[in-house]
Amino acid sequence: ADAHGPPETLQERSLEAVAEYIKSGDARRIVVLTGAGISTAAGIPDFRSPKTGLYSNLARLKLPYAEAVFDIAYFRNRPEPFYVLAQELYPGKFQPTVSHAFIALLAQKGLLQMLFTQNIDCLERAAGVPSDKIVEAHGSFATQRCIECKVEFPDDHMRKHVLRGDVPRCKECKGLVKPDITFFGEALPRAFSEKSHNTVMADLVLIIGTSLTVYPFASLPDMARQKAPRVLFNMEKVGSLGSRVDDVLELGSCDNGIRKLAGLLGWTDELEDLWRNV
Numbered sequence: 656a657d658a659h660g661p662p663e664t665l666q667e668r669s670l671e672a673v674a675e676y677i678k679s680g681d682a683r684r685i686v687v688l689t690g691a692g693i694s695t696a697a698g699i700p701d702f703r704s705p706k707t708g709l710y711s712n713l714a715r716l717k718l719p720y721a722e723a724v725f726d727i728a729y730f731r732n733r734p735e736p737f738y739v740l741a742q743e744l745y746p747g748k749f750q751p752t753v754s755h756a757f758i759a760l761l762a763q764k765g766l767l768q769m770l771f772t773q774n775i776d777c778l779e780r781a782a783g784v785p786s787d788k789i790v791e792a793h794g795s796f797a798t799q800r801c802i803e804c805k806v807e808f809p810d811d812h813m814r815k816h817v818l819r820g821d822v823p824r825c826k827e828c829k830g831l832v833k834p835d836i837t838f839f840g841e842a843l844p845r846a847f848s849e850k851s852h853n854t855v856m857a858d859l860v861l862i863i864g865t866s867l868t869v870y871p872f873a874s875l876p877d878m879a880r881q882k883a884p885r886v887l888f889n890m891e892k893v894g895s896l897g898s899r900v901d902d903v904l905e906l907g908s909c910d911n912g913i914r915k916l917a918g919l920l921g922w923t924d925e926l927e928d929l930w931r932n933v
């Protein structure tokens with residue numbers, strides 16, 4: 656290994672070696688990439704897991720195809736299915752997981768360069784990750800606006816409509832109101848392209864709970880430099896992970912993998928305390 660790189664030899668490419676690398680102080684800029692898998696333990700279904708994933712449980716909404724529920728063109732002529740889903744997913748009744756808490760702990764230790772999340776559940780914010788360290792690549796339920804005149808819609812009115820299950824309309828132009836979630840067919844928030852260079856600068860990339868099927872988010876892991884180890888905490892092997900000599904695959908539940916890493920770092924008590932107090 657050069658003075659500041661990860662260990663060289665093959666058998667060292669393990670979670671133990673990653674923990675050593677972090678403890679050495681050389682992994683100062685850690686980029687974290689998350690998807691729906693990090694929130695399943697919080698009770699929010701992911702999208703593509705067979706049987707439990709959202710996309711295999713939308714039959715009741717009579718969609719032409721599952722992803723239509725997040726398609727802007729479909730939403731324009733049939734907004735009801737999205738609002739049925741919004742009622743189930745709306746933030747407020749879910750708690751962050753220990754994996755979300757680990758990201759907040761990285762930030763507390765000054766090691767979090769940036770978190771890119773595909774999730775719209777705002778659980779990273781709830782766990783205490785500073786908002787200037789979060790890029791919500793697919794937006795979130797945090798704000799909403801009219802899709803025609805773009806006038807912002809008040810949060811308290813939105814919550815009322817969503818919990819009642821009816822479709823909010825713009826007071827100004829009667830247009831449909833939609834949360835600032837990135838639908839298929841819409842551009843990602845500007846912050847995504849502005850901040851994606853952080854992945855290039857990363858000393859270490861942690862990828863947690865994503866199938867890496869949706870671009871351009873899925874292109875982030877390959878932006879990491881060759882010398883930056885990439886650690887996948889996921890039920891299954893995904894994307895290009897495993898193709899680089901320094902990739903580490905921690906397959907299984909992300910909470911177990913994250914707890915194992917926290918243990919190797921000697922952070923177990925800090926992590927559990929932080930998580931208990933979010």
Ligand code: APR
Pocket residue numbers: 689690691692693695696701702703704708725773774793864865866867868869888889890891893907908909910
């Ligand atoms: N621990 C580890 N991995 C998990 C867990 C868990 N507890 N639960 C699920 N997973 C894994 C699944 O095996 C899968 O590989 O997380 C991944 C979730 O993949 P998806 O359901 O496709 O979710 P995501 O990758 O976030 O989807 C990306 O697709 O529909 C769009 O915009 C939506 O942001 C979403 C995007």
